[in-house]
Amino acid sequence: MLKKLPIAEMIALxxxxxxxxxxxxxxxxxxxxxxxxxVVIGSSWNIFAGYTGQVSFxxxxxxxxxxxxxxxxxxxxGYSAWWGMALGGPAAVLIGLPFGIICFPLRGAYxxxxxxALNLILMHVATIAENFTGGMQGIMIMPAFVSKIPYYYIAxxxxxxxxxxxxxxxxxxxxxxxxxxxEDQDAAESLGINSTLYKNISLGISVFFTGMAGSLYMNxxxxxxxxxxxxxxxxxxxxxxxxxxxxxGTVYGPTVGAFIMVAVNEFFRSGxxxxxxxxxxxxxxPLVSKALDFVTHAHVLVFGILVIVVIxxxxxxxxGDWEKIKRKVLRVRPTE
Amino acid sequence: MxxxxxxxxxxxxxxxxxxxxxxxxxxxxEIFGLIGPNGAGKTTLFNMISxxxxxxxxxxxxKDQEIQGVKPYRICKMGVGRTFQVVKPLGRMSVRDxxxxxxxxxxxxxxxxxxxxxxxxxxxxxTSVRGTLAKSLPIAGRKRLEIARAMATRPDLLLLxxxxxxxxxxxxxxxxxxIHKIRKNGTTIIIIEHIMHVIMSIxxxxxxxxxxxxxxxxxxxxxxxxxxxxxxxxxxDYA
Ligand SMILES: Nc1ncnc2c1ncn2[C@@H]1O[C@H](COP(=O)(O)OP(=O)(O)O)[C@@H](O)[C@H]1O
Ligand SMILES: [Mg+2]
Numbered sequence: 059m060l061k062k063l064p065i066a067e068m069i070a071l072x073x074x075x076x077x078x079x080x081x082x083x084x085x086x087x088x089x090x091x092x093x094x095x096x097v098v099i100g101s102s103w104n105i106f107a108g109y110t111g112q113v114s115f116x117x118x119x120x121x122x123x124x125x126x127x128x129x130x131x132x133x134x135x136g137y138s139a140w141w142g143m144a145l146g147g148p149a150a151v152l153i154g155l156p157f158g159i160i161c162f163p164l165r166g167a168y169x170x171x172x173x174x175a176l177n178l179i180l181m182h183v184a185t186i187a188e189n190f191t192g193g194m195q196g197i198m199i200m201p202a203f204v205s206k207i208p209y210y211y212i213a214x215x216x217x218x219x220x221x222x223x224x225x226x227x228x229x230x231x232x233x234x235x236x237x238x239x240x241e242d243q244d245a246a247e248s249l250g251i252n253s254t255l256y257k258n259i260s261l262g263i264s265v266f267f268t269g270m271a272g273s274l275y276m277n278x279x280x281x282x283x284x285x286x287x288x289x290x291x292x293x294x295x296x297x298x299x300x301x302x303x304x305x306x307g308t309v310y311g312p313t314v315g316a317f318i319m320v321a322v323n324e325f326f327r328s329g330x331x332x333x334x335x336x337x338x339x340x341x342x343x344p345l346v347s348k349a350l351d352f353v354t355h356a357h358v359l360v361f362g363i364l365v366i367v368v369i370x371x372x373x374x375x376x377x378g379d380w381e382k383i384k385r386k387v388l389r390v391r392p393t394e
Numbered sequence: 395m396x397x398x399x400x401x402x403x404x405x406x407x408x409x410x411x412x413x414x415x416x417x418x419x420x421x422x423x424e425i426f427g428l429i430g431p432n433g434a435g436k437t438t439l440f441n442m443i444s445x446x447x448x449x450x451x452x453x454x455x456x457k458d459q460e461i462q463g464v465k466p467y468r469i470c471k472m473g474v475g476r477t478f479q480v481v482k483p484l485g486r487m488s489v490r491d492x493x494x495x496x497x498x499x500x501x502x503x504x505x506x507x508x509x510x511x512x513x514x515x516x517x518x519x520x521t522s523v524r525g526t527l528a529k530s531l532p533i534a535g536r537k538r539l540e541i542a543r544a545m546a547t548r549p550d551l552l553l554l555x556x557x558x559x560x561x562x563x564x565x566x567x568x569x570x571x572x573i574h575k576i577r578k579n580g581t582t583i584i585i586i587e588h589i590m591h592v593i594m595s596i597x598x599x600x601x602x603x604x605x606x607x608x609x610x611x612x613x614x615x616x617x618x619x620x621x622x623x624x625x626x627x628x629x630x631d632y633a
Contacts, residue, residue: 065579234495238484245482248444249497250547380555 064225074214078207087206091278094213094318098271099293100300100312101220106264107298109233110306111240112162113170116177118293119157120150120265124272125186125287129197132276134190139199139277142213143270146385150269151262153180158261165243180362196283199276209278216274217313220267224309227263236260237307249386291358299361303368305375306327314376322364326357329376395458397582398421398551403452403462405438405606410535412438412486414606415452420551425573425583427597427614429590431626435606436586437479444476445469456551470499475549479556479586488611489520489539492528496546506521510546516540517579518572534565541572545581552576554585558592570596572590590627594618 079089092342099121107113127149128142153176161172184191191197227233235256238246243253276282286295296319304315329335329350338346372379384390399419400566405412413435428436441447443454445466454462461469470476484492490511497510515521520542523535531539537557544552558569566589573596578582587593593600594614601611602623609622617623 224607229496230504232508234491234498234507237487237491238495241484242482244446244466245484245543246476246495247466248470248476248482248581249496249543250467251495252465252467265567 067221067297071218078210083204085208089320089324091206091210091213093316094210094217095271095274096296096300096316096320097217097313098213098220098267098274099297100216100304100316101224101295102264102267102271104301104306104308105224105227105236106260108301108311109228109240110236110257110260112260113298114173114264115170115290115292115298116173116175117265117268117297118288118290119173119177119180120154120268121272121275122180122184122282122284122287122291123153123265123298124269125276125282126191126197126272127269128276129199130191132199133192133197139202139273143273143277146269146271146273146276147266148269150265150272154261154265155258158258159254162252162257174290177288177294178288181284184284184288186352192285194285194387196281196286197276198281201280202277209274213274213345216267216270221265221309221313223267228309232259233257240307251309299365301364301375304379305373305379308375308377311377312373318364318376319361322360323357326353326360329353396455396616397457399455400439400443401453401455403442403454404438404450405435405442405447406450412606413449413603416603416606416608417452418601418608418611419536420582420584422582423577423580424598425577425585425591425596427600428584429588429593429600429617429623430485430584430601430603430609434626436603437555438606439603440476440555440586441583443469444474445551470547470549473548473550474553475544475547475551476553477537477544477555477557478576479559481533481536483528483531483536483538483539485527487528488524489526489528489531489535489542490515490524493520493542493546496543499547503618510548514542517575518545519568525554528622533560534562534569537561537569538572541576545576549581549584551584554583554587556586558587566592590618 077090078087099117103114103117124146127145128139131137131142131145132139157176160266161169164172185193235251238249238251239253239256246253272287275287300315301312303318304313305311325331330353334346334353335352338350368375372382376383396419398522401417403413404415413443416439428439430436430466438447442449442462445464445468448463452462453460456472456474461472471537484495493511493514494507497507501507501510517522518538518541520538523531528539541557561569561590570592573583584595587595597614600617601608602617610617610620612621
């Protein structure tokens, strides 16, 4: 069906498939799993918001729904959490579609606020329904694997799936319809586009993968509670930042954004990859340990600065403004 | 069987009656002009025909089916296309992608949509700007894109809302040519136009409204000579 083979994508996939054969370091694999999970979440958000123009401030609702679906199944019914992995996507869709049907008459900022409300509602429900969800105590399950490698490949499979779906969608009627709705809903309707239906399709795809990422998280981390998986700042807003930094409405923007955000986050959280801690131990300087303390908590601040810089200077994100970066930062002359 | 007619259409906005019991019939293949001063209710009529507004009362009958209150996307699929007076380009899409998106109203595959789009771009004289982002088009191009997009949905009835407004004389001439070409293509047209000599020369019949009410209907010559029409226009021009 595809005219030309996606060579670059296939090479990238081969490299990622090969990584665990060479890199067995758990810390490194952990970072890669986080990165892959964020590719899934950021790309999901991007289908709905970047392509279809429906800005969601509440994608943690779907991430959490997927995580809880997996966790509750294992916790209450003793099924292996792997069944939950199959359930995470559909569970998120089950929440997403009624939400869409009810809230799609709202446009722009009103819809965005509704998505935020959904996020908060689910967080409260998960907190209050203690008998079922364990409330603030959360849910703990036994991880199925000790090794990180299986999780890595599962996350990689999800990434392949969502990127394949996005690539197919943007080259089809669906992609054209999504973008038309984003650009002008009234014009789209006049061109035969059932905007409610296509927004629901876009939402369905988006939350399905977000829910899957949530159930992966449950299985991988082994522990969830409402304030973790329904977190506004850690998931809903982070999903937006991943897409904005990488490039909203571009196929690989969220992939690049996920890489940057995970790298920046880890760089600070680990005190410049352990460098500060190392210096602190060597010199025994109290100043360095103070600095370490500050730096390890500075990632939120850095995110803020990063996003402001991106919005000001690269409004289309790293991928969307790549030409500009090449010209201005890398000083590459445009080829005539 | 009648091709298209509206019966006693009424639309009120709060206390304001924008359209008041307007009825007319359009024959298949004709160019039907709709005139009236600013605020007369012409665009509101189009919005009721195309499903944007649900009429307060009255009927819209297309190919013997009542379509008032039907959703805009369905009306498009039934074969009624429209342009917007205040143009609505899909800004961050290329001109070609605008027309491809519209083509999907009739076809499902990417290839058919591309073929349909290039045919329409050619027909509407937009081939040379097909790669331009719609938001970067000058006004004449945007107006033309409105027509191209509506045509890409392959309408049997096309509603043109002031597509000649704001054009210079050369652009105006080519717009008129395009409208003639569309009619030759077999598409019935209802056209709203302010520029008198354009609507007079282009229409087979004209329906004039003022303050939401019908004041005259007939051939361009009859309507131009109609006392109520003259007053309505002079009234606004010299007020
Ligand atoms: N959505 C609306 N809400 C309130 N009033 C409206 C609306 N649309 C049109 N009107 C009013 O209806 C009248 C007719 O408007 P319109 O149909 O746009 O006139 P025309 O196209 O003939 O210039 C005007 O007085 C206008 O202000
Ligand atoms: Mg008008």
